[in-house]
Amino acid sequence: MRVLALETSTEYCSVALWQDGGCTSRCELVGQKHSEVLIGMVDGLLRETGMKLAQLDGIAFGTGPGSFTGLRIACGAAQGLALGAGQPVVGISTLLALAQASGHDKVIAALDARMGEIYFAAYQKLAGEWTAVCEPVLCLPQFAPAVEETGWFGAGSGFSKHEAMLGNHYASQLTGMDKQAIPQASAIAALAAVKFAAREGVDAALAAPVYLRDKVALKTCERE
Numbered sequence: 001m002r003v004l005a006l007e008t009s010t011e012y013c014s015v016a017l018w019q020d021g022g023c024t025s026r027c028e029l030v031g032q033k034h035s036e037v038l039i040g041m042v043d044g045l046l047r048e049t050g051m052k053l054a055q056l057d058g059i060a061f062g063t064g065p066g067s068f069t070g071l072r073i074a075c076g077a078a079q080g081l082a083l084g085a086g087q088p089v090v091g092i093s094t095l096l097a098l099a100q101a102s103g104h105d106k107v108i109a110a111l112d113a114r115m116g117e118i119y120f121a122a123y124q125k126l127a128g129e130w131t132a133v134c135e136p137v138l139c140l141p142q143f144a145p146a147v148e149e150t151g152w153f154g155a156g157s158g159f160s161k162h163e164a165m166l167g168n169h170y171a172s173q174l175t176g177m178d179k180q181a182i183p184q185a186s187a188i189a190a191l192a193a194v195k196f197a198a199r200e201g202v203d204a205a206l207a208a209p210v211y212l213r214d215k216v217a218l219k220t221c222e223r224e
């Protein structure tokens with residue numbers, strides 16, 4: 001199974017190539033320059049691995065939630081590459097990618113959504129497969145959904161931005177947290193490989209980001 005993955009939902013840009021369990025990846029802090037560097041990173045990765053688009057089984061991308069512009073860039077690039085190579089695509093939640101990369105089986109994933117809010121989801125791995133205990137939502141950190149039992153690990157920038165509030169909210173339920181964790185193409189590639197193996201890839205034209213939020217900025221009166 002050979003899968004190319006793209007992830008541009010944060011200020012980082014990452015690409016990864018999954019080949020039968022092995023993964024080669026690149027990740028750079030690019031700010032808002034994803035559109036300028038993404039295709040170059042893909043080309044460099046393919047050259048490094050000696051792979052061509054036509055040899056892939058599919059192309060995956062981070063669907064979100066995350067930066068509006070970043071999500072559109074990854075989705076558009078995945079569509080363009082897939083259409084050109086005649087390959088299917090798979091979209092993977094950025095929050096699930098956080099869980100996958102955490103190394104834990106019970107994960108509360110929280111990304112800073114700005115405007116005082118977070119993108120939130122909770123996942124548990126059972127028999128090697130991830131199950132959403134709480135589906136992705138946009139919420140204020142003080143109103144983050146409750147989870148049962150203990151043994152949860154916190155991952156994502158939401159814990160950095162709202163550490164005290166989320167720490168108190170989940171109190172003794174957390175065993176630890178990685179406040180610097182970001183969605184990575186390598187995790188997206190691993191998750192997508194399972195879906196492609198199960199023939200769950202779709203036509204590139206059907207690919208779409210998942211925003212969760214319709215409003216991207218506060219009005220002047222709201223800021224005041």
